[in-house]
Amino acid sequence: MEKKNSLRIKELLAQQEARPDVLVLGWVRTRRDSKGGFSFLEVNDGSCLKNLQIVVDHQLESFKESDKKLTTGCCVRVRGHLEKSQGKGQAMEVQATEVHVYGPADPEKYPLQKKFHSLEYLREISHLRPRTNTIGAVMRVRHRLSYAIHRFFNQRGFVYLQTPIITTSDCEGAGEMFQVTTLDLAKPPKVDGKIDYKQDFFGQRTGLTVSGQLEGEVYAMALSLIYTFGPTFRAENSNTSRHLAEFWMVEPEMAFYDLDDNMDLAEEFIHFLFKDVLDHCQEDLEFFNTRIDKKLLETLSQVVDHRFERIPYSEAIHLLEKSSENFVYSVEWGCNLQAEHERYLVEKVFKKPLMIYNYPESIKPFYMKTNEDGETVRAMDVLLPRLGEIIGGSQREDDYETLMQRIQAKELNPDEYWWYLDLRRFGSAPHSGFGLGFERLVQFVTGVENIRDVIPFPRTPKHAGF
């Protein structure tokens, strides 16, 4: 296409000087007509939150042709002069010399008219919602966070590892896996009354991964430092603002890292990401700070400016037991911490990010390294104000015999973990890793309340549209 002097709106708005001939490509957000014979179009191309104002003289030949099609949602190509604006609210504007409408948007039918739309309603039109300020801003922040994740690990010599999505192993042993099959559900092949998985595509029963950790450990035992960043799945019937059936996880795994090293890396990681997004997404974050949460920028800066507090689980229990707070769930050593407990510790006791470590063995998965006390494992959680848990990790059990005992004690089948056990038979090393739920990170950074609004096309029970 002829794109001479085409600049994105973000660049046009940043110009300091007038430019005689520019090309603007984007979508009309609003149109306002003046009595003096001009139309003012607010045009957006997704490069930034702000619109570019286009002033169209009704005397233009091309205006007369496009007049009726120039409505909210239409796609336009505009040639004109970029000039300093005399109006309020913008520094630069474009005086159009030619206007062309690529695709109109019938005002009688286009669902995104200029008025308030609830985020709930927008989910029903997930194919149009990226054209709104909120979802556009979320996706730009989401992009920047993704990029910052790759930069962080690349700078530190980590190798990005794409672990398998279709798998036969269940990392958490929780049995909440989606099944993947090419068998005909209406008449699946059977042997002795049971499904004959030998005839399935992979010759055995397979599901969607719940975590890349176990495979990540394989590569950490060769390349030392790796990270995954990919989709993971839970077939959990949870309809909350914090659960998705399909979500993205970041899982670094490091040879020669103990639990302290692991916590150091997690803290450095969160600091890096928050600082990066504060540096690069100012306009979008200010929008969230105004529209969604007036304390957002303050909260983000607090995370960046503070070292994280670290306390053992036992101390957390102690602090909770002696508190005068009325908790719904009672507290005793051995219990899982509930959101109310975590929030109390983070927001009322320490007033900054908190890491809790050395959890009871009984409430944690089989792969975590047992402490010398025999009762606790080298697990750690990172808790942030308002959001709660954002990272969970551990040092991994690297002793063959101990790991085997843990697998058996949890009533898992050692045969399914033969290769994972092999990592402890051959060249075992102390190692650690953690997982960060990417959508929870985006939620925290944007202040958006429902996790369904920070992923392009959310998958939840009964919802897989688009």
Added chain:
Amino acid sequence: MEKKNSLRIKELLAQQEARPDVLVLGWVRTRRDSKGGFSFLEVNDGSCLKNLQIVVDHQLESFKESDKKLTTGCCVRVRGHLEKSQGKGQAMEVQATEVHVYGPADPEKYPLQKKFHSLEYLREISHLRPRTNTIGAVMRVRHRLSYAIHRFFNQRGFVYLQTPIITTSDCEGAGEMFQVTTLDLAKPPKVDGKIDYKQDFFGQRTGLTVSGQLEGEVYAMALSLIYTFGPTFRAENSNTSRHLAEFWMVEPEMAFYDLDDNMDLAEEFIHFLFKDVLDHCQEDLEFFNTRIDKKLLETLSQVVDHRFERIPYSEAIHLLEKSSENFVYSVEWGCNLQAEHERYLVEKVFKKPLMIYNYPESIKPFYMKTNEDGETVRAMDVLLPRLGEIIGGSQREDDYETLMQRIQAKELNPDEYWWYLDLRRFGSAPHSGFGLGFERLVQFVTGVENIRDVIPFPRTPKHAGF
């Protein structure tokens, strides 16, 4: 862990001067004992291809303790002095002052002894193969290519979009999708003899995505420039060296790009990636050049140094028809080009990368934009010497009526594409995009013959282990 003065082996080998106290963490690849009472350990930590030589005096107390465990595959921590090496083959080496074995590797049982292992054999031990030179080098190159992809698009203002993995839409309409379900296959719920998908997790039949393109177009119609980089799936019973059931794809989608712009971007993209990997992975590429393909570096440089040739499909057919080559598959206008045809054009006629565009409508999917001749569509393929097709793309049909006709003509159900059609009802824009199979890119750049050896854990018919 105590990691004072710990450097990765890549950094240690790059030191210009001796250092009195360094800490080395890695795995022993080989051990050689001298008659003079020394052991020479070759240690690797995955940071680079080369090993670091450790010289261990048998008089060391810590050697006496670890002697028997110091065999191929064991994991070690070594303290010592970094010195310029007197021996051949390395610039720097470490004189050990203390050696500790974290995890031994019983020589009777460890499958990766120092000898030649075929890549076929290594696939059976996919949990140990990253410890080999070849797979380690492949994964470092794979990492660098991933990172270069993100850098390329971020620099150009593209937003990284994570499109859904679980989906109800079939982009290619080819029906080669894996099904995703939580129904009990042994006794699925039925209504009128048919599976009752209302009771499935998502309330309807779902599968694994074959492409993120359609959802990518949604976001291109709002943010203008987006790209996806994620896993895609084909339940295709192909046992070839170029097919995987699970593979990663990169799919940029651009508003206001026609087919020429699309080809420009594809060429710039390939140039960028190849140059980046030549700049950053020299050691690993030289290894492949020596061990796998003596012409590898030459071929990569040729791609970087040449503009790509561009010819319409009709001309390609003309060139093939007038050729005196004996093709297995005969050629006539309207046929699909076979690998033999593509290789002939790339390697014998043009001797450089080639783009073929404007393919017959009848052999291409419904979403490609129809040319004015009514017979061809604005499709393009990028063909590279030796590998063949690495990129396929098109300008997309942006006219509602034409798209609807194409959907009906291909006997697809328009109801399933309601939201995709909506993009043409509201603010439609000319737009284009392409897809690059990431594993094929890694294959090309490393020269590795079988695609199963360029992905950490390959998924193919009857294989989903690890």
